[in-house]
Amino acid sequence: MKPVVRKNIRMALFIILLLSAGCATVYNPATGKKEVIFIDQESQVAIGTEMAKRMEKEYPLYKNARATEYVNRIGQTVARAGDRPDLEYHFKILNIKAVNAFALPGGFVYVTKGLLNIANKDELAAVLGHEIGHIAARHGTKKLQTQLGYSLLSALIFQENNYKEREIARAANTAFNLISLGYSREDEFQADQLGTLYSYRAGYGLWGMLSFLKKLKKMEKQEPSLLKVFLSTHPPTSERIKVVEEEVKKLEQARVSK
Numbered sequence: 001m002k003p004v005v006r007k008n009i010r011m012a013l014f015i016i017l018l019l020s021a022g023c024a025t026v027y028n029p030a031t032g033k034k035e036v037i038f039i040d041q042e043s044q045v046a047i048g049t050e051m052a053k054r055m056e057k058e059y060p061l062y063k064n065a066r067a068t069e070y071v072n073r074i075g076q077t078v079a080r081a082g083d084r085p086d087l088e089y090h091f092k093i094l095n096i097k098a099v100n101a102f103a104l105p106g107g108f109v110y111v112t113k114g115l116l117n118i119a120n121k122d123e124l125a126a127v128l129g130h131e132i133g134h135i136a137a138r139h140g141t142k143k144l145q146t147q148l149g150y151s152l153l154s155a156l157i158f159q160e161n162n163y164k165e166r167e168i169a170r171a172a173n174t175a176f177n178l179i180s181l182g183y184s185r186e187d188e189f190q191a192d193q194l195g196t197l198y199s200y201r202a203g204y205g206l207w208g209m210l211s212f213l214k215k216l217k218k219m220e221k222q223e224p225s226l227l228k229v230f231l232s233t234h235p236p237t238s239e240r241i242k243v244v245e246e247e248v249k250k251l252e253q254a255r256v257s258k
Helices: 003-020 041-058 065-080 113-118 121-136 139-158 161-181 185-201 208-222 224-232 237-257
Strands: 026-028 033-035 090-094 101-104 108-112
Touching: 041 090, 041 101, 041 108, 065 090, 065 121, 065 185, 090 113, 101 121, 108 113, 108 121, 113 121, 121 139, 121 185, 121 208, 139 185, 185 208, 185 237, 208 224, 208 237
Parallel strands: 090 108
Antiparallel strands: 026 033, 101 108
16 A cells, blocks of 8 residues: 555544544633644543653652642642643642753643742742643643544544553653653743743732743853753743743733723
8 A cells, every 4th residue: 555545544544533532623721722632631631640650750759748838839829820720730849959840731740849949939830830831731732642643542532441541651651751852932932921821810920930030041150050951941041031021011011901
């Protein structure tokens, strides 16, 4: 069979599977667009749970009850102000000196001890809002759909439970690797905008994200080793600052016009 014919058959099967799954386009308030998401919320949580197990196996948790409660309280407050408040969120701290934060599909958010050491309350709220923004916009889920597509969709729809579990585990492994490589520039800019919006809606300072990014900009010269991984998976900080400045300006104008 010719490659072109084989490709067309796969595409036709993929479309049939989408229709079988009832995958109509749904409006996503986080992105402001209609999107096709065939990995349902239950599967997103299952994938995220498997990824979280791997995350916590590879990186130790910072087991400080007071600090964990502080992060969780702020995170839950911001999550309720986001575009997926129905999702159960989990906020944890990794015992790592480097400054970083991660979001996994299904509501799992991690910040490092290093980030916690440099961020004030408003800045932390904005960072958590950024990660919640990735989840609300389903950035990780969409990357996974693009990567696994047909095989994952068929498993979610037609296969027996034990096969589905294996596919969920495979999807979690793939998603972990994809997210480790970072999101696109557009996804990161959008998460910055959403983080600014969500933290502001939740009652935290409007300038939290901007303040945090400016702090990172100074650290790039003073303590670059703490930002090595972070900078490798995000757009240049100066560009992020410009995006957030525009978002802050827009929110300020909306506040004044009320």
